[in-house]
Amino acid sequence: MKLAKKVRTAVFPVAGLGTRFLPATKAMPKEMLPVVDKPLIQYAVDEARQAGIEHFVFVTGRNKGVIEDHFDKQVxxxxxLHQRNKxxxxxxxxxxxxxxxQTSxxxxxxxxxxxxxxxxxxxxxxxxxxxxxxxxxxxxxEPGVLSQMMQSYNQNGGNVIAVEEIDPEEVSSYGIVGRGDGPDEGFDITQMVEKPAKEDAPSNLIISGRYILQPEIxxxxxxxxKGAGGEIQITDAMVALMNSQKFTGVKYKGQSFDCGSKIGFLTANVAFALDRPDIAEGFQRELLALDIAELKGPIKDA
Structure with a gap:
């Protein structure tokens, strides 16, 4: 069996304007918005590093220089910090x-x-x-989603996409894959459809923002x-690539937060704060002290 070529490089698209978070993103990239005390882009880079990535490629736009500064030394x-023994x-x-x-x-x-x-x-x-x-x-x-995908890639080669289940009523908002043979850790993808109607969706498995792709893409x-929204869609290229290359889906173990939305971003902050041993107890106490009946119930039950 031919071994899959090692994946050494990760690409991070960070050129978006982040208009849904204005005015916060007027002068600060949305990728630098913090979840607890670490910016979003750092979480993605840490996930990639855990998976063995050696080269980190950032596709930026205007006013994104702070991302480059973040991944540099601040003498x-x-x-x-050294003088203060920190x-x-x-x-x-x-x-x-x-x-x-390691960065480009x-x-x-x-x-x-x-x-x-x-x-x-x-x-x-x-x-x-x-x-x-x-x-x-x-x-x-844990392990990170990309690490889970790497395990499948090392066995199957080709292209790998992370997927997760959603409510079938919501499929029209996402890219959906068709599921073929194989376990959750690596099954054949039979088709990809962008934002299908509920009755036309091949499954309720959505593409979740993590990919391993071959350079022919x-x-x-x-x-x-140009495709949906007058933009060049990655899904369209993947559908074309399916004609000649294998695509594997990984239904990963974990939870995703769409931090491109305000609700997803705020939920992520709560979830990651409650995961932190140094602040979880105090944070939960403050949440329970809020005079919001709808909040008190689920936090107490957690």
Whole structure:
């Protein structure tokens, strides 16, 4: 059996304007919005690093320079922390940084869709398989979702997509896959449909913002027409790639939060705060003290 080529590179599309979070995102990228005390983009990078990724490619836009700064050393801060004997903080900051030479940044000059953002990374990725992580989708899983996908990729090769179940009534809002043979950890994907009507959906399994893709996707993106919303859609290119390559679905163990929405973002903050041993007890106590009857019930039951 031919071994799958190692996935060393991850692409992070971070060029979006984040208009749903204005005015907070007027001067700050939405990917830098914090969940508890860590920005969204850091969670995605940490997930990729856990999965063995060695090269982190950020597809940025205007006013996104702070993302590049975040993944760089801040000498003045480190000197101050050292002088104040804040060694735990220094260690934490160091552990969050990719090593020198592991990051690349490229621009998406126009907002032409996710497919176009991925295509903008083509020359950096080269002729190699790569992971694609959408930072808006924050994953709560151990091991991380991309690590779970890597296990399937190492067995099956080809292309891998993370999926999760949703209420069948909501399928018209998502990209949906058809499920073929195989276990939850790696089953054949038989089709992909973007935002189908309930009666036309092949399943209730949605594409969840984590992908492992082969480099042939770049050529397909470069020649495809604009799709839904007048944008170049990654799903359209994947459907075309299915004609010649295998696609595997991984129904991952974990929970996702759509932090592109205000409700998803706020829910993620609550969930991740309650996961933190250093603040969970105090945070839950403050939540229960709020004079909101609807909130008190579910928190007490948790």
């Amino acid at each position: 003045e801060l480190e000197i101050t 060694h735990d903080m220094l260690k934490m900051l160091d552990e969050g940084l990719p090593r020198p030479g 940044f490229t621009r998406q000059q126009e907002p032409l869709g996710l497919g176009h953002a991925v295509w903008c990374a083509r020359d950096i990725v080269g002729n190699e398989p790569f992971a694609l992580l959408l930072p808006d989708m924050l994953m709560r899983a 770049f050529e397909l993106i470069s020649t495809q027409a």
